[in-house]
Amino acid sequence: MEQFGGINFAKNELADLQTPCYVVNETQLERNLQLLKYVQEKAECKILLAFKGFAMWSLAPLVRKYLPGTSASSVSEAKLGHEMYGGELHVYAPAFSDKDMEEHVKLANHIVFNSPGQFKRFKPLLTAYPNIQTAIRVNPEHSETDTPIYDPSGKYSRLGTTLKNLLNHIDDIDGITGLHFHNLCELNADALERTLAVVVEKFGFLFKRLSWINFGGGHHITRSDYDLERLIRIIKAFKSKHKLEVYLEPGEAIALNTGVLVSTVEDVIYNETNIAILDTSATAHMPDVLEMPYRPYVLNAEEAHIKEHTYRLGGVTCLAGDVIGDYSFDRPLTLGDRLIFGDMAHYTMVKNNTFNGVRLPSIYIYNEETEKCRAVKHFSYEDYKNRLS
Numbered sequence: 001m002e003q004f005g006g007i008n009f010a011k012n013e014l015a016d017l018q019t020p021c022y023v024v025n026e027t028q029l030e031r032n033l034q035l036l037k038y039v040q041e042k043a044e045c046k047i048l049l050a051f052k053g054f055a056m057w058s059l060a061p062l063v064r065k066y067l068p069g070t071s072a073s074s075v076s077e078a079k080l081g082h083e084m085y086g087g088e089l090h091v092y093a094p095a096f097s098d099k100d101m102e103e104h105v106k107l108a109n110h111i112v113f114n115s116p117g118q119f120k121r122f123k124p125l126l127t128a129y130p131n132i133q134t135a136i137r138v139n140p141e142h143s144e145t146d147t148p149i150y151d152p153s154g155k156y157s158r159l160g161t162t163l164k165n166l167l168n169h170i171d172d173i174d175g176i177t178g179l180h181f182h183n184l185c186e187l188n189a190d191a192l193e194r195t196l197a198v199v200v201e202k203f204g205f206l207f208k209r210l211s212w213i214n215f216g217g218g219h220h221i222t223r224s225d226y227d228l229e230r231l232i233r234i235i236k237a238f239k240s241k242h243k244l245e246v247y248l249e250p251g252e253a254i255a256l257n258t259g260v261l262v263s264t265v266e267d268v269i270y271n272e273t274n275i276a277i278l279d280t281s282a283t284a285h286m287p288d289v290l291e292m293p294y295r296p297y298v299l300n301a302e303e304a305h306i307k308e309h310t311y312r313l314g315g316v317t318c319l320a321g322d323v324i325g326d327y328s329f330d331r332p333l334t335l336g337d338r339l340i341f342g343d344m345a346h347y348t349m350v351k352n353n354t355f356n357g358v359r360l361p362s363i364y365i366y367n368e369e370t371e372k373c374r375a376v377k378h379f380s381y382e383d384y385k386n387r388l389s
Contacts, residue, residue: 007260007366014338017262018378020280020361024259024345026059027368032222032254033066039221039228043235045246048090050217051077053251053346057084058365058376063254071217071249075103082107090214090249092137092180094158096122105129112137112180112214115161116169119176133212135178136161142183142198145218149291150185163202179206182216186252189230192219196234204242212245221253252346259345260299261286261361265337266316273326274311276333281315283322284358286344287351290321297342301327313339317356354384 006028017023036047049063050071057080069088070081081089091104092112101122104111111126112135113119119136126132139160143153152159160181166173181199184191192215207213215235220226235246263280282289289296304310307328315322324341333339352360360379366372 006257006368008368008371009340010371013373014262017338017364017373018362018375019262019264019338020278020285020359021262021364022259022344022349022361023262023364023366023373024056024059024255025366025368026062026258027366028258029059029255029345030062030066032256032258033063035222035228036250036253037066039232043232043246044239045235045248046088048088048247048249049085049254050249050251051080052350053217054255055080055350056255056345056363058363060084069109072108075100078104078107090247101125105132108132110135110178110212112178113176114159116166116172120169120172123175133177134175135180135212135214136166136173136176137180137182138163138166138199138203140181140183140195140198140202142195144183144187144191144195145185147185147292151183153183166203176210178210178212178214179203180214180216182214182218184216184218186220187218188220188223188225189227189234192231193234196238200238200242207242207244210244212247213242214247214249216248217250217252219248219250219253220256221248221250222256223253255345257343259343259348261341261344261348263339263341265333265335265339267335268311268333274309274333275314276311276339277314277316278324278339279316280341280361281317281322281355281358282324283315283317283319283353284355285315285352285361286324286341286348287353288347289324295325296344298327299340299342301329301339304328309333317358319355354387357384359384 006025040047046068048069048071049067070085071090072078072081073093078091088109090110091108094114110133114137137160139162143151145151148154263278265276266279267277269275304326307330309332310328311333312326313324363377364373364375
C-alpha cells in the first residue's frame with residue numbers, strides 16, 4: 001500500500017478508479033481549513049475561498065464550517081458562491097459588462113472595481129443597493145513573483161489602478177468603502193510584508209475614508225514552511241494602526257497538497273528515448289504544467305536518469321507539446337500501469353478543458369478514516385457536446 005498526499009492507495013483500489021481522475025483528500029482539506037481558521041482567530045481577519053483556485057462545490061459544506069465566504073471573478077462563480085456556499089460573496093473582475101453587473105448586484109456583498117472608470121460607470125446602479133460594499137483594486141507597482149504570467153504588478157499590467165491613475169481620477173472613487181491589492185503567487189509572509197509597506201506608503205492617504213481592505217491571494221499559508229506567526233503579526237499590526245477590517249483570499253492555500261491526478265499508461269513507444277503515453281493530458285487536465293511551467297511530482301519516480309528506467313510522459317492529445325516531463329522509475333512502465341501526480345486539486349479542475357474532445361477526469365473524494373474513495377462525478381460525451389453548438 002502506497003501513501004501519497006495523505007491518501008493510501010491499495011493496488012486493488014487503484015484498479016477500481018476510472019482514470020484519468022482527480023482524488024481529493026477531504027481529511028487533508030479540513031486540516032488546511034483548520035489552519036486557516038487559526039489564522040482568522042489569531043489575526044482577527046477573514047479568509048475567503050477564491051474560486052479561481054478551487055471550486056469543488058461538493059465539498060462546500062466542509063468549507064462553510066471554517067470560512068466566512070467566497071471570492072468570485074465571474075457571474076458563474078458568483079452564482080456558485082451564492083447557491084452552494086452562502087456567507088459573504090466578494091466579486092472582482094478586470095472589467096464588468098452591464099449585463100454582468102445586473103447579475104452581480106443581486107448576489108454580491110462586496111464588489112471590487114479595477115479602475116475608477118468602472119466604479120463611476122456603475123455608481124448610479126449601485127445607489128439602489130446601499131448594502132453592497134465597494135472597493136478599487138490598486139496596483140502597487142511592486143513585484144514579488146518571478147513568473148511574468150502570474151505577476152499582476154508587472155509592466156503594462158491591466159490589473160489594478162496605479163497611484164498616478166488614481167490621483168488623476170480621485171473624484172471618481174468618491175463613495176468606495178474598501179481597497180484591494182494582489183501581487184503574490186505561492187509566496188511566504190515576508191513577501192506580503194514588503195508589499196504591504198508599499199501599499200501603505202502609496203495609498204495610505206485613503207485609509208481614513210475606508211472600512212476594509214483585501215490583501216488578495218498568493219499567500220501559501222498551508223505550506224509546511226509558511227511563517228504563520230509572522231503573517232498574524234503583520235495583520236494585527238496593520239489593523240491596530242489603521243482600524244480596517246482585513247480580508248485575504250488565497251486560492252491555492254485552501255486545497256494545497258489535498259489531491260492527486262491518477263492516470264493509466266496506454267502505450268509505450270521509442271523515439272531516441274522511451275515515451276509513455278497516458279490517458280491524461282498536460283494541456284487539458286493540468287494546464288499549469290505548461291503555463292507556469294512546472295514539473296509535477298510523480299509517486300515513486302525521480303528526475304530523469306536517477307533510477308534505472310527513464311521515460312518521457314506524454315499526454316493523449318495531438319498537441320505536440322502535450323508533454324508532462326521526463327521521469328525515471330525502478331522498473332519498466334507497461335500498459336495498464338497507474339501513475340499518480342501530486343498536488344492536483346488546485347488550479348486543475350477549474351482550468352481543465354476538453355481539447356480534442358478528451359474526456360475530463362473523473363472526480364473522487366478520499367477519507368483518511370475510512371481509507372476509501374467515493375465517486376463524485378464521471379464525465380461523458382454530453383459534457384463535451386454541451387460546451388459547443
